[in-house]
Amino acid sequence: MLKLAPALTLTLMLGPVAAGLFGTLLPAAGYVPALGGTAMSREPLRLLLGQPGIGQSALLSLGTGLAATLGAFTVVVLFTAAFEGSRFFRLLRRLLSPLMAVPHAAAAFGLAFLIAPSGFVMRLLSPWATGLQRPPDLLIVGDPLGLTMTLGLMAKEIPFLFLMLLAALPQADPLRSQRVAASLGYAPVAGWLTTVLPRVYPQIRLPVFAVLAYATSVVDVALILGPTTPPPLAVRLTGWMNDPDLSLRFMASAGALAQLGLSLFAILLWICGERLAAMLGRRWIEGGRRSAAERLIPALSGSAMALLATAMLAGLALLALWSLAGPWRFPDTLPHHLTLRAWMVHGPAAGDAIATTLAIALPVIAVAIALALACLENETRDGRPVQHRSLPLLYLPLIVPQIAFLFGLQILFLMAGLHDTLLAVALGHMVFVLPYVFLALSDPWRAVDPRYGHMASALGASPARSFWRVRLPLARKAVATAAALGFAVSVAQYLPTLLIGGGRVSTVTTEAVALAAGGNRQLIGLYGLLQMLLPFAAFLLAAAIPGVAHRRRADGEAAA
Amino acid sequence: MTDALVFDQVRIVLAGRALIALDRKISPGEVLTVMGPSGIGKSTLLAYAAGFLDPAFSAQGRVLSGPLDLTRLPPHRRRLGLLFQDPLLFPHMNVGENIAFALPADLRGRERRGAAVAAALADVDLAGFEARDPATLSGGQKARVALMRVLESRPRALLLDEPFSRLDAALRDQIRRLVFDKARARGLPVLLVTHDRADAEAAAGPVLDFGSPSAADQPAASAASDCSRP
Structure with a gap:
């Protein structure tokens, strides 16, 4: 199973990019039978220009x-x-x-x-x-x-x-x-x-x-x-x-x-x-x-x-x-008074957006962390780092402009009947979450002294036990930080959520950006704040996980 | 009684260049000391026996415990107790957990395992240290916990990779004696890799010196046979 991890990770990360680019190419050349385009033509390009x-x-x-x-x-x-x-x-x-x-x-x-x-x-x-x-x-x-x-x-x-x-x-x-x-x-x-x-x-x-x-x-x-x-x-x-x-x-x-x-x-x-x-x-x-x-x-x-x-x-x-502001006229420096009105009125809708955001982000980071750990553990057991060959591949989803492959991906999900579903949006987020999680996790993982793992094996611990009891706990801080980063990346995704969700999946980010055209500053403040608070909460949680170096001394008194 | 540890025509090669070679038997209770300058593959020899050969190296030959070919086993089934320069106590476990981690799984029951941990700690004058964070121990205390941890895993043999070099002089002598006494008491074959002559003397066993001029020129072929066999 572990041997398959790198291939699976690359597939989840690069598969959508490649498939999406292909799916963009076909309609760009005028070919989508479902939309009435059956022949290759330069018409789309001509229209664009x-x-x-x-x-x-x-x-x-x-x-x-x-x-x-x-x-x-x-x-x-x-x-x-x-x-x-x-x-x-x-x-x-x-x-x-x-x-x-x-x-x-x-x-x-x-x-x-x-x-x-x-x-x-x-x-x-x-x-x-x-x-x-x-x-x-x-x-x-x-x-x-x-x-x-x-x-x-x-x-x-x-x-x-x-x-x-x-x-x-x-x-x-x-x-x-x-x-x-x-x-x-x-x-x-x-x-x-x-x-x-x-x-x-x-x-x-x-x-x-x-x-x-x-x-x-x-x-x-x-x-x-x-x-x-x-x-x-x-x-x-x-x-x-x-x-x-x-x-x-x-x-x-x-x-x-x-x-x-x-x-x-x-x-x-x-x-x-x-x-x-x-x-x-x-x-x-x-x-x-x-x-x-x-x-x-x-x-x-x-x-x-x-x-x-x-x-x-x-x-x-x-x-x-602004999210707490009552009347705040120009040129007043501060609002006339503070009020929870915006939060009371829009709280329930915002709650739905938060729930959707979490429903996408949590499974995505769970899978991303599991895959990244599986790749790294596989590498540890092989004793050969794959870092240098795979680094440009990790950056590929970040270097191809999102819009170029999300269009195609949207069309492919449409054909697969997966359009507008949370699953499809989650797959879209995975493309961007995986590289960041992997980048955040790999250096601390590789920095752990390999002799700890050797020592565990020499003491008779099976590879699985070495992983769960020694290597993973030693990297738990890094795992928590990588998860928080992955969460922040998922929360921030605008275009993948909008395009793959077909406008029907509303996260705090899509809601916030949709408010840009309107002038309701209290509401913009509220959603903007939520966008910021969610990742901060994740990083706070990660910070609460004790790193190994900061482990509390179990019994300070007895030690004296 | 334990079995002898046998290095059967083991050779370490780095990029086509022969490094160290070892072909001999270490009897139960015997300490074989391998000496030589850094870079000749002493530590790699231990890593090969324990199953952690860096992919940059290649190696041939077998390592046996009595009739059992260890090189065919995965590392965690070889049960070769390793001690490094650093005690490498797991920093996320307390002292007691470090030792309990090493206890064989067939010792069952919380109480019996707890008693085994307590006895092991008491054995090295650390009774009652179970709940301590390894980071709060002195160098000598860490070394003693590391020793008991490796012994409680019931190893077939001990592989020591300069385990005393980080200790200060006064402590070094004490820990050295402790390690050799315990190993002898349990009848374990011990392979010690060091560049400290005093280690070799304290071990009071056969010494293979790969640093001698004749050996340095052709380390692979001649060193092992050159050296003092008992």
Whole structure:
């Protein structure tokens, strides 16, 4: 059974991606007999290209995605270069780690509440500084260039890239590298950029690609913060796909393939950028320049990081405040009074959404954890790590834009009669939960001293007993954390839930995003808060599980 | 009485390069010491016998306990008691659970198992330590618990991988004596791998030194036959 685990895991993770891409390809070529398309044609593509503003939509997706990724990457790298090891660095590390679990949509709503014309910042400044009695007529949220959307994506991707970088850092031996560089006369930032970055970058490259693919094809953040005239490509595709007019699906599928091409093109551009950076870096190393804007970089990266972290936290606090707000007119800084009205009125409906969210997430993480443990245990018993061959495969579902294969998957589930079911949605979530669970679990699992397992066997414990009594308990903290992360990933899924559920499966995330178009801020605050609280609760539970190193001393008194 | 532990033409190979080779019998109650610099595969030899050979290595030959070919058994049925440099007490179990984990399953009944644990602890002057967290023990106490844990699993033989090297000098002597006394009292064959000459002397048994110049040149073929057979 255990031998089958890796194959089964890959099938559950990559099968839907491959099948979905195939299922997207057929209607894109005009072939879906059920919808009356029986012959291959270029008609869907022609229709797509004929849509007004389609080029602008594509450019918007490409531009915002690249800018957000490059911005987040630059801030994270320069911040780490300037501050690694400092108290400020540790503070931000503590602040940003939990933010990674916040779903994109909740972060985007929080940001909107903060910087919108009627948002908190404007209220703080009005009327004493601005003289405004009414919200200014500015298009801050939904600006046509997608600047706010870019900012929102940046703010949300920074914690992710930061944590990925932190996980990769120890292997690059940053402290000693920097000491050697310093002894050779390199200033801190220059030393970090020339000796540490080249060694950590290969390890964060796949996460960067995942961010790039996500940011160029994002739907939920774009619906909340993005422009509408026209919206980015992925938003328009989703609209067509959910249109009652089924004939639009041919064009939507052609668009999904175009989206795939667009995201791959963004990655290609990034790879060109990597080459360029490597060339410039070599030249720098050969030239031996000892400093790199040693004042400007800490000042800029430090303030950018602090500002974005503050904005995220303030936005999330605003979600909570709005969910409890009574009348809150502009330019009042705070609500007139607090009330539980929104919670009383919408509580039952929200309860249903929470129940659906849990009904999907809990079985998915149970299966994902079991599969990941089975793969790792199989690897332990074989004594051969499979890590290096399989790592790009793990990232594949994160690098192919969701929309490109979810369309096809929706059609395949439709043909299998599984459409709109919780099972189908759960299978869709599995594709995204499995990689994260596996990534979160594999390093701590492999870090456990293998001699514990050997010792258990030598003491006569069967392989199963060694697993249940020794290896699993030693990794229980990591298992709990991986489960919480998997839960957070499942809760945050918007597009898979919407498309595979056919709009009939309502989780807290689909409900929250659906509220974006309306103006009920109390309700948005409520759902945004729920979106955030569910993963936090999971991580709190995981934190309550004692790690082995923190085991309480069984009898302190007797020990004395 | 236990059976002898026999290494029947065992050879360890790393990437086509012959490392250590061993072909001899260790009688019950005898301590055979294998010495040599690091990198010649001493620990790998133990790992092979216990069934944990790293896939980077390959090995030939059989390890027998009396007539029983252990190399054909899965690791957990070989019952070769391992002691490493580190005591490796399971950190998620208390001291008593660590020992109970090792007790054979055919010793049944909570009370009887509890009594066996208590007796084992009392045997090394740790009576009443059952509920202690291993992390709160001193180095010498951990070493004693680790020793009793391995003995209570009723091993066919002991494989010691530099088990004294992490202990400070005063303690080392005491633990060394304890281990050898217990092993002899139970008539266990012992294979000790070390690079500390004092270990070999305390073991008071035959010594195979793979570090001697003649052996270092051709470790695989000649070392075992070069060395002192009793």
